[in-house]
Amino acid sequence: MxxxxxxxxxxxxxxxxxxxxxxxxxxLCVLEASNDVANGTTKANSAIVHAGYDPLPGTKMARLNVAGTAMMGELCRKLDVPYRNNGSLVLSLSEQDDGILRTLYAQGQANGVPGLALLNREQTLAMEPNLSPDLRGALFAPSAGIVNPWELCLALAETAVRNGAELRLSAPVTAIRRTEGGFCISTPQGELTARYVVNCAGVSSDRIAAMAGDRSFRIQPTKGEYFLLDKSEGSRVERVIFQCPSQLGKGVLVTPTVHGNLLVGPNAAACDETDTANTAAGLDFVRASAQRSVPGVNFRDNIRNFAGVRANSDRPDFILEESAAAPGLIHAAGIRSPGLSAAPAIGLEILELLRQAGLTLRRKDSFIDSRKRVRFHQLSDGEKNELIQADPRYGRVICRCETVTEGEIVACLHTPIPPVSVNGVKRRVGAGMGRCQGGFCGPRVQEIIARELGLDPTQVLMDWEGSWVLCGETKDVAP
Ligand SMILES: Cc1cc2nc3c(=O)[nH]c(=O)nc-3n(C[C@H](O)[C@H](O)[C@H](O)COP(=O)(O)OP(=O)(O)OC[C@H]3O[C@@H](n4cnc5c(N)ncnc54)[C@H](O)[C@@H]3O)c2cc1C
Structure with missing residues (x-):
């Protein structure tokens, strides 16, 4: 094997x-279809670390949400991932909502969510003065927070690679064959064999299961659309502001992001698994819904729209189990919200399922359980000066909106999982995340990628395989 x-x-x-x-x-080997990690649902969601009152008591979703959220702060501290424990409020805007809040409170108590409190209108407005005039009260969850989801994924993957895991990008699994004592897995890069396979393929997890002869569940992709507003709107609210959940999900939320922007969304609409297009109808719905909870949001300060696809399944819970049809294949499938919050605990759950399936687990003597990266804009003047003296590239600001330096971009291109695209750099250091959305820094980032990775500028991608930024001949133009 x-x-x-x-x-x-x-x-x-x-x-x-x-x-x-x-x-x-x-x-250990990780196979990823895309040319980067975190390029699926993980990069396009609400980025909330949910407290855990939504899932029904007794479900894996409830248990792993609460456990994952409890692990998040320490994990993000160790791996240098932006995270803020800012708490959340579910608003009551009607008499019917009052009843829903009481149900959520009881569910939260049953799930073991710490510190939940039902607040009246005055208590809620004292925390968040910009809420709706229709406000009646709220459910306060102090353990909720916000996180950078793609950096969390990157940090976990980088740490695994630094500790000996192999990561193969642009390696979509196309077939799985059962062999004596394991599996033979095909990708366009060739075949490989393994004793155990863990299916973490998100919206494609039913197709991976079917490749191994397991048709026990179906994914029903559901799209959610968002507005990302400029930092000028970032302090409109301090906490995550939810409306009462409905059958369609947790409803439209208004929240600050760890980068200081304001995020508004999502809606919920059945879609194709690759459909991340925004629609006028979806965005109109999101805007109108958000204004019911935070009426003053200034949508003219919107800098980006995006959509993410939920891996909803035909089962009511996360699918975390060994396949009955293909023993040795472990599913981490149908991981919809609160999958981001639960992810640290899902990692431990999968370890336990593998152990139960017969895998011997011997701890390594040494494991590098830390990660650090320079965030130039967060340094003191003294620290900035010191860094620039040591490496003048930290003195050249490439992304003016987010104050990202050439030094940071070069450093990320030489990490254990280097980006291969302009958006890959954006996800790692934030260049292009600001008000101009890369309008100014995009071409400079492209040049730096080409120079550092020894590529011709025409080979540099915007994001996915085939998303070249330039085409045709490049010529040196005299200044
Ligand atoms: C609109 C929306 C809002 C959400 N909000 C929240 C929230 O606020 N808080 C929260 O906790 N959760 C939230 N979630 C849920 C959360 O985003 C997901 O549960 C989580 O990102 C799922 O991670 P994943 O690794 O299972 O899936 P993904 O991130 O989609 O990863 C699956 C990976 O598998 C790869 N893959 C697919 N097929 C193959 C193949 N054949 N071979 C190799 N690789 C393959 C894909 O390229 C992809 O990178 C939200 C989801 C959505 C869509």
Whole structure:
């Protein structure tokens, strides 16, 4: 066998599994279809670390949400991932909502959510003065927070790689064949064998299961659309502001992001698994719904719209189990919201399922459980000066909106999982995340990628394979 365990998919769930497995003496490989990690649902969601009152008591979703949220602060501290424990409020805007809040409170108590409190109108407005005049009260959850979801995924995957896991990008699994004592997995890069396979393929997890002869569940992709507003709107609210959930999900929220922007969304609409297009109808719905809870949001300060696709399934809970049809195949499938919050605990759950399936787990003597990166704009003047003296590239600001330096971009291009695209750089250091959305810094980032990776400028991608920024001949133009 080439590997003890192969993980399929490197979103936050696959990365969390890789992080936990890399603590053990195993031959471990992660196969990711995209040319970067965190390029699926993990990069397009609300980025909320949910407290855990939404899932029904007794479900895996409830247990792993509360456990994952409890792990998040320490994990993000160790791996240098932006995270803020700012708490959340679910608003009551009607008599019917009052009843829903009481149900959520009771569910939260049953799920073990710490510190939940039902607040009246005055208590809520004292915390958040910009809420709706229709406000009646709220459910306060102090353990909720916000996180950078793609950096969490990247940090987990980088730590796994630094500790010996192999990551193959642009390696979509196309077939899985059962063999004596394991599996043979095909990708366009070739075949490899493994004793155990962990299916973390998000919206494609039913197709991965079917490749191994398991048709026990179906994914029903559901799209959610967003507005991302400029930092000028970032302090409109301090906490995550939810409306009462309905059958369609947790409803439209208004929240600050860890970068200081304001995020508004999502709606919920059935879609194709690759459909991340924004629609006028979807965005109109989101805007109107958000104004019911925070009427003053200034949508003229919108800088970006995006959509993410939920891996809803035909089962009411996360699918975390060994396949009955293909023993040795472990599913981490149908991981819809609160999958980001639960991911650290899902990693541990998968470890336990692998152990129950017969995998011997021996801890490594040493495991590098830390990560650090320079965030120039957060340094003191003294620290900035020191850095520039040591490396003048930190004195050249490439992204003016977010104050990202050439030094940071070059450093990210030489990490264990280097980006291969302009958006890959954006996800790692924030260049292009600001008000101009890369209008000014995009071409400079492209030049730096080409120079550092020894590429011709025409080979530099915007994001996915084939998304070249330039085409045709490039010529040196005299100044
Ligand atoms: C609109 C929306 C809002 C959400 N909000 C929140 C929130 O606020 N808080 C929260 O906790 N959760 C939230 N979620 C849920 C959360 O985003 C997901 O649960 C989580 O990102 C799922 O991670 P994943 O790794 O399972 O999936 P993904 O991130 O999609 O990763 C799956 C990976 O598998 C790869 N893959 C697919 N097929 C193959 C193949 N054949 N071979 C190799 N690789 C393959 C894909 O390329 C992808 O990278 C939200 C989701 C959506 C859509």
């Amino acid at each position: 080439d590997y003890d365990v192969v993980i399929i998919g490197c979103g936050v769930v696959g990365a969390a599994c890789a992080y936990e497995l890399a603590k053990h003496q195993l031959r």
